[in-house]
Amino acid sequence: MPFTSAGSPSRSRSRTAAGLPAVTAERLTCAAMQLTIAHGLDNWTVRQLAAAVDAYPAVVYHHVGDREAVVKAVVEQVVAKVPLHDADLPWREWFSRMLTDMRGLFRHYPGSARRVQSFGLSIESSVKFIDRGVQILQGAGFGAESPLVYNVLTSTACQFITMEDDHDADQNARVESAAKFGRYQERADLPGASAMASEASENSEDAEQVRRYYGEMYDYAVSRCLDGLAARLTVIKANSSVG
Amino acid sequence: MPFTSAGSPSRSRSRTAAGLPAVTAERLTCAAMQLTIAHGLDNWTVRQLAAAVDAYPAVVYHHVGDREAVVKAVVEQVVAKVPLHDADLPWREWFSRMLTDMRGLFRHYPGSARRVQSFGLSIESSVKFIDRGVQILQGAGFGAESPLVYNVLTSTACQFITMEDDHDADQNARVESAAKFGRYQERADLPGASAMASEASENSEDAEQVRRYYGEMYDYAVSRCLDGLAARLTVIKANSSVG
């Protein structure tokens, strides 16, 4: 039962009588975003969300819909926070900036990167990014491959962000796993596994180190993806000048 | 209560008296793999698994452990099925083959790609791939970057497979989403979004088309990643010959 946390322990059955603000979709979405920052998009319950606005679970369904609808509303708001950069930046620079911004934001709302990827086109706030991004790629010479290139870039980014989210979701499992794999460091008969184990153990010493390693990995992956696309672009241009 | 599906509706309290084979960890893991093929790793319950071997839920805990332990056992088996290619293949060819094999296999056990990525080093069956893969990258000249390169390649592959898994998890949502976004096709004021919408609508006509599109996207993403790494390799080699 709600209303117990308030200073005046009202026993009234109505919110207004208890001096509580009316529940709205906006207030619920906002509370859901706070819960997401604290626990991640997959780790709060409808009951927690209701309690956060001093209401019963059923009011969530009345104002927003089922859990999935709330999640979608949160993702919509998170994507809307990403800055839209200048259309006349070079394609590489434009995407490099967007993907860096995405990491900063999505990491603040754990689980959102995964949803952005799986909801895909149905997120209204992402239309402006799709539109400008695809236009920039077309302008750069990617032609008919532009939508595909856009998808590959954003998907790659979202995956590595999701990896980080998953990481700190069960940190206990990680520590144990790193310790277990750590024994491969001394296996001279498995030099490849040994090299991997050393890298893993070096980069799991403390939380700060782990964070830095994931950041490096993100930048490396995004850079290689951009390099590969740049190489592809020269092939496309060579073909079109021939044909 | 189990034992009701058998031909002889035994009311005995013991499995042996009912003529049922003893429950073992192997039988449970095997049943879990079948359930995973049918419903995906996240869409079966411990109770379903128990029922599949005509047992009570508690016996799962007795023989394997909690749900997560069963999932880990399944992933271990799935990874073990991936063929390990020849160590003297060129690095690009070796990874290209492995990642193609991974897609074929992991897609057959929906949800496994996501776990492979998040379990990371703690999967014993993947040690042999890590060892050989890292050695091949070292041999190719990637030096100290080899473990990172291995991670970037396998992570990229697992992500795109996870994307496909997520896709057919809620196909209804996809069809609706594609239809909704389809309206952007006629938006001449948003040429980039329009191009993306056309691509999406073309490739969501039927299940076969969708499957093919995801396959193309996978190959494209993996190829660009490999291209980007090849470009990086020439930079590393140039630096080392200078230093």
Added chain:
DNA sequence: ACCTGAACACCGTTCAAGT
């Protein structure tokens, strides 16, 4: 229209008791 309060049909997990 908005909220209450309880219920429904699940879940993963635990545990004393049986054999």
Added chain:
DNA sequence: ACCTGAACACCGTTCAAGT
């Protein structure tokens, strides 16, 4: 050691009833 049968503490969701 292995299995039974029931229970515990949750979940998301629904719904008649109140105001």
